[in-house]
Amino acid sequence: MPDLTTSLGPLRLKNPVVTASGTFGFGSEWADFYDLSRLGGLTTKAVTVLPRRGNPMPRTTETASGMLNAIGLQNPGLEAFLAEKLPYLRQFDTAIIVNIAADRIEDFVTLAERLDGQAGVAALEVNVSCPNQACGGLEFGVDPALTAQVIGAVRAATTLPMIAKLTPNVTRIADIARSAVDAGADALSLVNTYVGTAIDTRTRKFKIANRQAGLSGPCIKPLALLAVWRVAQAAKAPILGMGGIMNATDAVEFMLAGASAVAIGTANFVNPMAAVEIVDGIEQYLSQTGAASVQEIIGAVQPAL
Amino acid sequence: MRHSLTASILSHRDLGDAQFEMTVLAPAIARDARPGQFLQALYVGAGSPLMRRPFSVFRTDPEAGTLAIVYVARGAFTIGMSALRVGASISLVGPLGNSFEPDPRPDVRHMLVAGGVGAPPLYFLAREMVAAGHAPESICVINGARSRDLLVAGADFAAVGVTLRETTDDGSAGRRGTVADELSDQIAASGGCAVYACGPTPMLRAVASLCVEAGVSCRVSLETVMPCGLGVCMGCIIKLRNDAEPEGYTLVRSCHEGPIFDAAEVIW
Numbered sequence: 001m002p003d004l005t006t007s008l009g010p011l012r013l014k015n016p017v018v019t020a021s022g023t024f025g026f027g028s029e030w031a032d033f034y035d036l037s038r039l040g041g042l043t044t045k046a047v048t049v050l051p052r053r054g055n056p057m058p059r060t061t062e063t064a065s066g067m068l069n070a071i072g073l074q075n076p077g078l079e080a081f082l083a084e085k086l087p088y089l090r091q092f093d094t095a096i097i098v099n100i101a102a103d104r105i106e107d108f109v110t111l112a113e114r115l116d117g118q119a120g121v122a123a124l125e126v127n128v129s130c131p132n133q134a135c136g137g138l139e140f141g142v143d144p145a146l147t148a149q150v151i152g153a154v155r156a157a158t159t160l161p162m163i164a165k166l167t168p169n170v171t172r173i174a175d176i177a178r179s180a181v182d183a184g185a186d187a188l189s190l191v192n193t194y195v196g197t198a199i200d201t202r203t204r205k206f207k208i209a210n211r212q213a214g215l216s217g218p219c220i221k222p223l224a225l226l227a228v229w230r231v232a233q234a235a236k237a238p239i240l241g242m243g244g245i246m247n248a249t250d251a252v253e254f255m256l257a258g259a260s261a262v263a264i265g266t267a268n269f270v271n272p273m274a275a276v277e278i279v280d281g282i283e284q285y286l287s288q289t290g291a292a293s294v295q296e297i298i299g300a301v302q303p304a305l
Numbered sequence: 306m307r308h309s310l311t312a313s314i315l316s317h318r319d320l321g322d323a324q325f326e327m328t329v330l331a332p333a334i335a336r337d338a339r340p341g342q343f344l345q346a347l348y349v350g351a352g353s354p355l356m357r358r359p360f361s362v363f364r365t366d367p368e369a370g371t372l373a374i375v376y377v378a379r380g381a382f383t384i385g386m387s388a389l390r391v392g393a394s395i396s397l398v399g400p401l402g403n404s405f406e407p408d409p410r411p412d413v414r415h416m417l418v419a420g421g422v423g424a425p426p427l428y429f430l431a432r433e434m435v436a437a438g439h440a441p442e443s444i445c446v447i448n449g450a451r452s453r454d455l456l457v458a459g460a461d462f463a464a465v466g467v468t469l470r471e472t473t474d475d476g477s478a479g480r481r482g483t484v485a486d487e488l489s490d491q492i493a494a495s496g497g498c499a500v501y502a503c504g505p506t507p508m509l510r511a512v513a514s515l516c517v518e519a520g521v522s523c524r525v526s527l528e529t530v531m532p533c534g535l536g537v538c539m540g541c542i543i544k545l546r547n548d549a550e551p552e553g554y555t556l557v558r559s560c561h562e563g564p565i566f567d568a569a570e571v572i573w
Contacts (some may be wrong), residue, residue, distance in 0.1 A: 022537075025537035029536040029537050029561070031306070032307040032308070046535075054539060054556070057543075058530060059539070059540050059542070060532045061530070062355060062356045065355055067355065067532060069532070069538070071539045071540065074539045074542070165551075218355065236313075267355070269532055269533040269535070269537075269538060270347065270355060270357065271396070272310070272535060273309050
């Protein structure tokens with residue numbers, strides 16, 4: 001049986017499949033479908049210092065081979081997460097990665113300090129794709145210096161493994177990636193959603209109340225795959241690859257491109273069993289191709305000629 | 306318990322007027338589904354949709370392991386679905402959400418108010434109530450649509466033996482007017498009522514405000530977009546009145562805390 005273990009810097013995973021933030025709640029909704037201990041890891045919905053009500057409806061719409069969402073980080077807030085969500089998650093033998101979001105660096109620090117040392121929290125995933133209050137709403141993650149400020153501040157506030165989640169809505173993602181690693185990120189997760197929108201021609205209204213939304217699903221997979229490959233070439237940190245992964249073949253592609261682990265997002269909505277089917281599928285792929293471990297395929301893509 | 310399974314299509318009847326009734330073999334869901342609950346369906350075929358769509362359960366036969374849905378082929382998803390043949394597969398996740406439960410008060414008159422494609426879960430409720438020993442005459446179904454061809458499940462309601470009142474906006478069948486017009490008269494004519502409603506949002510709003518004004522208990526099944534149906538995506542949020550909150554409301558997931566809510570609590 002091939003060895004499925006992998007790691008994202010100091011974070012050890014028993015297999016390379018993690019659920020992506022915002023597509024899996026805080027885990028309890030999946031109790032009927034499978035034992036969460038089958039996952040390599042589970043990334044929580046973004047947690048902010050205070051509860052957030054999120055954006056007005058409508059918040060989502062399907063597009064060709066994808067979906068747009070503008071949920072607006074609706075979540076119960078840090079203290080409710082610790083009191084009501086974390087105790088449930090703690091009982092599973094899987095890496096609990098807490099996604100944290102804020103629009104001020106102080107709030108990122110508060111989140112990191114409070115989550116540090118909490119039993120059951122395996123790592124932090126820092127969502128740098130939020131608008132930065134101090135810079136007129138410019139996203140932290142579109143600027144290498146701002147990214148470094150956030151990641152550096154979180155680094156100083158926690159000893160937990162820290163993953164920087166990068167936005168693909170930039171000209172040169174490798175520059176942002178290097179900046180995050182230099183500032184202390186142990187690993188990089190990419191990609192977050194691509195920004196887009198959709199319009200109803202009958203009503204002549206935006207289909208999303210927020211107008212701008214994040215595009216996910218199989219339509220972004222080729223874009224995400226290239227971003228992962230580029231960052232793998234440029235940054236010296238392990239990658240949690242994501243973006244439209246629907247099945248084990250997609251997952252293996254990301255690993256061949258350089259991802260040490262993969263995250264499953266929109267696919268959870270399409271097929272509640274997707275993540276565990278992908279664990280099984282990766283194992284089959286390794287067996288069928290004679291690979292002894294997941295490590296053998298990470299970054300193993302070859303030139304076409 | 307929620308199940309994710311691949312069901313095979315046993316029959317797929319074209320009911321005319323773009324309405325279809327699909328019966329599938331899905332024993333686990335047929336066993337567990339309650340009236341008002343829904344399924345998230347997805348198929349491989351024309352249009353190749355990515356995301357699932359919610360469909361209310363129309364009827365179940367737990368012994369045979371089958372269940373049926375009735376739907377109108379109107380958008381790309383349902384038009385593609387209507388082309389599926391007997392023997393083909395459809396992927397189902399369910400049963401999901403809460404259910405309509407009969408008001409336990411004795412001597413209450415149960416008013417089931419359906420608008421267009423809102424009829425299937427109320428047919429399931431009527432059938433289950435009669436099977437559970439409710440007198441058919443204690444159940445009144447008000448089934449309405451814009452016109453005769455858009456009425457759903459009329460013959461099925463009649464077969465259960467309940468009192469059936471039909472309304473159409475254009476008068477092409479039953480009373481000319483809306484289900485709210487008919488409900489208003491029915492409430493005025495009889496004593497204690499319990500209302501269960503499913504249909505388009507404007508209809509539900511009218512029914513809800515009528516019931517709140519008359520002090521009649523009313524449960525409404527809301528129609529919203531449901532990207533996941535499983536309670537995680539936060540794409541089907543609605544507001545429920547809650548005076549304990551500073552804003553005066555609580556946000557809930559239509560797919561998880563609902564889709565059925567107390568009409569007096571819904572902020573439309």
